[in-house]
Structures are given as structure tokens and as C-alpha cells.
Amino acid sequence: MSVMLKQAKEVKKNAPLAVLLASQEEASGYCQNEAEKQYVKKKLKDKIRLVSVNQYERMLFFIAPAEEQESHLKREYYRKKGFELANIIRSEQLEDLQLTTTSDVQPLLDFSEGLLLSSYSFDKYKSAVKEKDARVFEALTIIHPNLKKKALEEVSKLVDATFYARDLVNEPVVTLSAEQLSKSLRKAGKELGFKVEVFGKDKIRALKMGGLLAVNAGSVDPPAFIVLEYKPDKAVNKKPYVLVGKGVTYDTGGLSLKPSNSMMMMKSDMGGAAAVAGAFMATVKNKLPIHLVGLIPSTDNRPGGNAITPGDVISISDGSTVEVLNTDAEGRLILADALVYAKKYEPELVIDLATLTGAAAMALGKEGIVMMGTADEKTKQQLKNAGNETYERLVEFPLWDEYREYLNSDIADLKNIGGRMAGAITAAVFLKHFTAYPWIHMDIAGSAFLETPDFYKGKNGSGAGVRLLYQFLKTLAK
Known part of the structure; x- marks a missing residue:
């Protein structure tokens, strides 16, 4: 796998960040001004499940909480959202991403799995494609106090x-x-x-x-x-x-x-x-x-x-x-x-x-x-x-x-x-x-x-x- 997986203790303010929301209200704490808050609030209210905000010094992504009740449906929801974000990362040509949540660790792992699985490409026989060009991004850094290194390595x-x-x-x-x-x-x-x-x-x-x-x-x-x-x-x-x-x-x-x-x-x-x-x-x-x-x-x-x-x-x-x-x-x-x-x-x-x-x-x-x-x-x-x-x-x-x-x-x-x-x-x-x-x-x-x-x-x-x-x-x- 060419994407580097890392852990960190706290979020960097100048790097792209994806937040798995525990509640829709939580998004406001990451916004820089009232206009951003109202924009994100409206999108989430309109059932947009992945909201992007360009803060110029960084891209910010909010993923709405899963509405599904059954465990396996929740897990698949986050994998698919990982896939959706991978497409955005590819189009925006971002090199790295931070990922965090105040919720449980499992959604982070499932989201990471979907994101990483979406980074695959089979370019062995494309002479014009370099490995760096084929990757979705360079590194994924996950921030969560209860995340065990072994669990992250298992996903990788x-x-x-x-x-x-x-x-x-x-x-x-x-x-x-x-x-x-x-x-x-x-x-x-x-x-x-x-x-x-x-x-x-x-x-x-x-x-x-x-x-x-x-x-x-x-x-x-x-x-x-x-x-x-x-x-x-x-x-x-x-x-x-x-x-x-x-x-x-x-x-x-x-x-x-x-x-x-x-x-x-x-x-x-x-x-x-x-x-x-x-x-x-x-x-x-x-x-x-x-x-x-x-x-x-x-x-x-x-x-x-x-x-x-x-x-x-x-x-x-x-x-x-x-x-x-x-x-x-x-x-x-x-x-x-x-x-x-x-x-x-x-x-x-x-x-x-x-x-x-x-x-x-x-x-x-x-x-x-x-x-x-x-x-x-x-x-x-x-x-x-x-x-x-x-x-x-x-x-x-x-x-x-x-x-x-x-x-x-x-x-x-x-x-x-x-x-x-x-x-x-x-x-x-x-x-x-x-x-x-x-x-x-x-x-x-x-x-x-x-x-x-x-x-x-x-x-x-x-x-x-x-x-x-x-x-x-x-x-x-x-």
C-alpha cells in the first residue's frame, strides 16, 4: 500500500482535515466564521452527508453521522463515505489528510478502510503513469485518544x-x-x-x-x-x-x-x-x-x-x-x-x-x-x-x-x-x-x-x- 498511515495526538491547523461528526452541531467548532457555520448547517440539514469547506489555508470535510441502526450498515456507510472523500481528494490533488472524531474508534477505522481501498490502481502497464500520479494521496494521519496502533496496522x-x-x-x-x-x-x-x-x-x-x-x-x-x-x-x-x-x-x-x-x-x-x-x-x-x-x-x-x-x-x-x-x-x-x-x-x-x-x-x-x-x-x-x-x-x-x-x-x-x-x-x-x-x-x-x-x-x-x-x-x- 503506497499511502502512509500515521497517528498524531492533536490536529494541525494548516493541513486538510476530515471530521466524522458525532452530531451535526459539532461542525460549528471547526468553522472560522458565521457564514461557514450557516453554510455547513444548511448542507447537513439538506441531508448532504459529506460537506466540503475551503478555508484557503486548508480544506475541511464534515461527514454526517450514520443514520443506520444495524452495526454492519453503519460500517458500510463509513467505508462508502471514505470512497467519496477519496474522489474529492483526487480531484483537489491533496497530498495528505488528517482524520478525527469525538465518537468511537470503529467509524474511524471503517472510514479509513474505505478511503485506503479506494486508493487502488493497476497501472503496471501504463508507461506514462508514475507511482506518485497513481496514488490518491501521500499520507493519512488519524487523531483519536483511544486508537490503538495495532488496530491501525491491522487495517493497513x-x-x-x-x-x-x-x-x-x-x-x-x-x-x-x-x-x-x-x-x-x-x-x-x-x-x-x-x-x-x-x-x-x-x-x-x-x-x-x-x-x-x-x-x-x-x-x-x-x-x-x-x-x-x-x-x-x-x-x-x-x-x-x-x-x-x-x-x-x-x-x-x-x-x-x-x-x-x-x-x-x-x-x-x-x-x-x-x-x-x-x-x-x-x-x-x-x-x-x-x-x-x-x-x-x-x-x-x-x-x-x-x-x-x-x-x-x-x-x-x-x-x-x-x-x-x-x-x-x-x-x-x-x-x-x-x-x-x-x-x-x-x-x-x-x-x-x-x-x-x-x-x-x-x-x-x-x-x-x-x-x-x-x-x-x-x-x-x-x-x-x-x-x-x-x-x-x-x-x-x-x-x-x-x-x-x-x-x-x-x-x-x-x-x-x-x-x-x-x-x-x-x-x-x-x-x-x-x-x-x-x-x-x-x-x-x-x-x-x-x-x-x-x-x-x-x-x-x-x-x-x-x-x-x-x-x-x-x-x-x-
């Missing part, structure tokens, strides 16, 4: 991790193959202190990961199966939590070729892998006492070479046979091998994340994440609560027994698609076949890559899942 590290996930999703496949993804994670592991092991094609073949090998058969680039592990000395869990992320670095659909307009954002088909990587980084950076494992099966899906064809039968690493009726339903094939591999850890819980189905995106759009699973209700509710708090909201779909019949095959144990109806559900039912532990599936197809800007989540790679998973793991660590 979580934003960093989200940006890492966004960078991975935004990176073109020409520079982010499965091998290059592996190298990026090896580097991160070395810098942060978590273990990274990468299985190449020979090891993948020895493990009989037929799903990953089949999807990779049409590519000239080798696959990778990436294993991350973080095991602190005083972990609260005896059995690890396992995160599984779909790592399809580009999805053409294989021989079941996508229409060209559907391929425009298919570099984002490794959004699940990016979420796992980002959540891992946030967990390690903030030193959560959680034994965590990450599994990322990775390849691109191309129609060349010996690409699998509709009608082929493949074997997953547990021996289950799958009739492949659509090569564009490839994510579940590589996830199946990862879910089988997860059994060796005897995990406390497995969560997989994937940009898996258009059906999930059609159902919820970018506003939520489809969730299903076999974990107990307490765990599911904890995850839903984390989704609310981060505003990456979860909607649980059913896994009724009848949906398994949609996957019945005439010639194999199951087929990889269940027809047009209940597509997000039948994809999860397919994955469920390969689990033997408490498990939750999250389909992030609608929120991982945004074709239009969405407040502080931005445009293109959003980093969906990182903040949600971190909040969930933080809850478990208490």
Missing part, C-alpha cells in the same frame, strides 16, 4: 492483502501462468514467513489428480498445485482450517468455447486463488493464532493440444469417474482434486472459493456471494456474520438430496454438469461428492471482477473474499 495490512489479490486478478495470463502464480506465492511466503510447496506436473500425475491434468491437457503451459501452510506456535485450532481456491489463470471454455464477449474478463477465473492468497497474507501479517492451509490447483483452460472433449471420462484422485459433458465446467474438476487432497489434513473446516458459475452471478449479481455447505449451523452463521461485517454478504442455497440426481451419468460415477436448472447448486453438489469433512463452498463469480466501478471495491479485480475470510478467521481466533 488487510488493505495490502486485498490489493495483492486485486493485482493477481488484474494480471494478464501472458504474465501470470500457473508457474508464475507459484513464483509470486513463493516470494510472498519467503517474505512473510509461511510455507509454500509447489507440485509440478510429475507430482500431480503421481497423485493421480485427473481433474487438474485433464483441464491442463489443452495448454502448452504446465499446471501447478500450490500448498500454503501457516502454523504458529500457539494456534487455537488443533486441526487446520483449509482454504481452497480455484486457480484457472485463463478460461477459454476449452473445446466448449465461450463466445468472444464472454472471454473478456476470463483472466479473473483465478479469483478464488487470489482470495485464498490474500486471506493467507492478511492472516500471517496480523499474526492470527490460526493453523491455516491453502490449496490452489492452477492451470489455464485452452482448446489446443490434447484438450479434453465433451464425452470424455476422467478419473479424479479419489478414483471417482466423471463424464465431462462441457469442458467449460472445468473449475469443479480441478477443485475436486484439491478437495480430495484436503482429506489428508483431517481438517476442522474446509472453505473453497471459486468464480464457478454464471448461475451464481445471475442470481445475486455483484451484491452477494452464493454459499452452500455441510458445516454446522454455528460455523455457517459465523461466516455469514463476517460477510455482513465486511459487506461481502452471503446467501445460503440448499443442497437438497434431489439435486444429486441431476448429475447422474450413464457411463460414469457422475457428470460434470447438471443441466440448465439450479446451475450454482449442482456445481456445489458435484464438489460435495469429494468432501468428507465440514465444508463450505463460496461462489464468487458475481463479485470477483467488476465491469463497472463499485465504490471502494473499484473496477476489475475487487479482491472479493479476502476481507470476509480474514474477519471470519479473526472470529475463530478469539
Whole structure:
């Protein structure tokens, strides 16, 4: 993260200042004259929630108190106001900002999170853009007597991790193959202190990961199966939590070729892998006492070479046979091998994340994440609560027994698609076949890559899942 986060004991009078108002009347104390007071009072009375005042020696910003009653709605209100102020800062070309309130610390942290998340830009391939030009501003200084340094650092590290996930999703496949993804994670592991092991094609073949090998058969680039592990000395869990992320670095659909307009954002088909990587980084950076494992099966899906064809039968690493009726339903094939591999850890819980189905995106759009699973209700509710708090909201779909019949095959144990109806559900039912532990599936197809800007989540790679998973793991660590 390029914006510097700082703390101070008191406000400087000659530097730009944003005030999260505890009450509308409080604004008067910052105004220099009666005209300013009346101006701000009128704007707030007219329900203007962010009021700007140019005092010449500094810019002054007032953010009206949240009217929402529920905690998660208040938190999102302040994040979005952070986004709005980021746009003003950018247009005014301010280099730094002070932020304060006489209210609680939490709104400051949420506002800062929204502000910092809004500072993201992916300018790696713009030759005319310098890093300084890409930043929203240089430094954010927060003034509050009860603000703990650790809480401020936590926000900074979580934003960093989200940006890492966004960078991975935004990176073109020409520079982010499965091998290059592996190298990026090896580097991160070395810098942060978590273990990274990468299985190449020979090891993948020895493990009989037929799903990953089949999807990779049409590519000239080798696959990778990436294993991350973080095991602190005083972990609260005896059995690890396992995160599984779909790592399809580009999805053409294989021989079941996508229409060209559907391929425009298919570099984002490794959004699940990016979420796992980002959540891992946030967990390690903030030193959560959680034994965590990450599994990322990775390849691109191309129609060349010996690409699998509709009608082929493949074997997953547990021996289950799958009739492949659509090569564009490839994510579940590589996830199946990862879910089988997860059994060796005897995990406390497995969560997989994937940009898996258009059906999930059609159902919820970018506003939520489809969730299903076999974990107990307490765990599911904890995850839903984390989704609310981060505003990456979860909607649980059913896994009724009848949906398994949609996957019945005439010639194999199951087929990889269940027809047009209940597509997000039948994809999860397919994955469920390969689990033997408490498990939750999250389909992030609608929120991982945004074709239009969405407040502080931005445009293109959003980093969906990182903040949600971190909040969930933080809850478990208490």
C-alpha cells in the first residue's frame, strides 16, 4: 500500500482535515466564521452527508453521522463515505489528510478502510503513469485518544492483502501462468514467513489428480498445485482450517468455447486463488493464532493440444469417474482434486472459493456471494456474520438430496454438469461428492471482477473474499 498511515495526538491547523461528526452541531467548532457555520448547517440539514469547506489555508470535510441502526450498515456507510472523500481528494490533488472524531474508534477505522481501498490502481502497464500520479494521496494521519496502533496496522495490512489479490486478478495470463502464480506465492511466503510447496506436473500425475491434468491437457503451459501452510506456535485450532481456491489463470471454455464477449474478463477465473492468497497474507501479517492451509490447483483452460472433449471420462484422485459433458465446467474438476487432497489434513473446516458459475452471478449479481455447505449451523452463521461485517454478504442455497440426481451419468460415477436448472447448486453438489469433512463452498463469480466501478471495491479485480475470510478467521481466533 503506497499511502502512509500515521497517528498524531492533536490536529494541525494548516493541513486538510476530515471530521466524522458525532452530531451535526459539532461542525460549528471547526468553522472560522458565521457564514461557514450557516453554510455547513444548511448542507447537513439538506441531508448532504459529506460537506466540503475551503478555508484557503486548508480544506475541511464534515461527514454526517450514520443514520443506520444495524452495526454492519453503519460500517458500510463509513467505508462508502471514505470512497467519496477519496474522489474529492483526487480531484483537489491533496497530498495528505488528517482524520478525527469525538465518537468511537470503529467509524474511524471503517472510514479509513474505505478511503485506503479506494486508493487502488493497476497501472503496471501504463508507461506514462508514475507511482506518485497513481496514488490518491501521500499520507493519512488519524487523531483519536483511544486508537490503538495495532488496530491501525491491522487495517493497513488487510488493505495490502486485498490489493495483492486485486493485482493477481488484474494480471494478464501472458504474465501470470500457473508457474508464475507459484513464483509470486513463493516470494510472498519467503517474505512473510509461511510455507509454500509447489507440485509440478510429475507430482500431480503421481497423485493421480485427473481433474487438474485433464483441464491442463489443452495448454502448452504446465499446471501447478500450490500448498500454503501457516502454523504458529500457539494456534487455537488443533486441526487446520483449509482454504481452497480455484486457480484457472485463463478460461477459454476449452473445446466448449465461450463466445468472444464472454472471454473478456476470463483472466479473473483465478479469483478464488487470489482470495485464498490474500486471506493467507492478511492472516500471517496480523499474526492470527490460526493453523491455516491453502490449496490452489492452477492451470489455464485452452482448446489446443490434447484438450479434453465433451464425452470424455476422467478419473479424479479419489478414483471417482466423471463424464465431462462441457469442458467449460472445468473449475469443479480441478477443485475436486484439491478437495480430495484436503482429506489428508483431517481438517476442522474446509472453505473453497471459486468464480464457478454464471448461475451464481445471475442470481445475486455483484451484491452477494452464493454459499452452500455441510458445516454446522454455528460455523455457517459465523461466516455469514463476517460477510455482513465486511459487506461481502452471503446467501445460503440448499443442497437438497434431489439435486444429486441431476448429475447422474450413464457411463460414469457422475457428470460434470447438471443441466440448465439450479446451475450454482449442482456445481456445489458435484464438489460435495469429494468432501468428507465440514465444508463450505463460496461462489464468487458475481463479485470477483467488476465491469463497472463499485465504490471502494473499484473496477476489475475487487479482491472479493479476502476481507470476509480474514474477519471470519479473526472470529475463530478469539
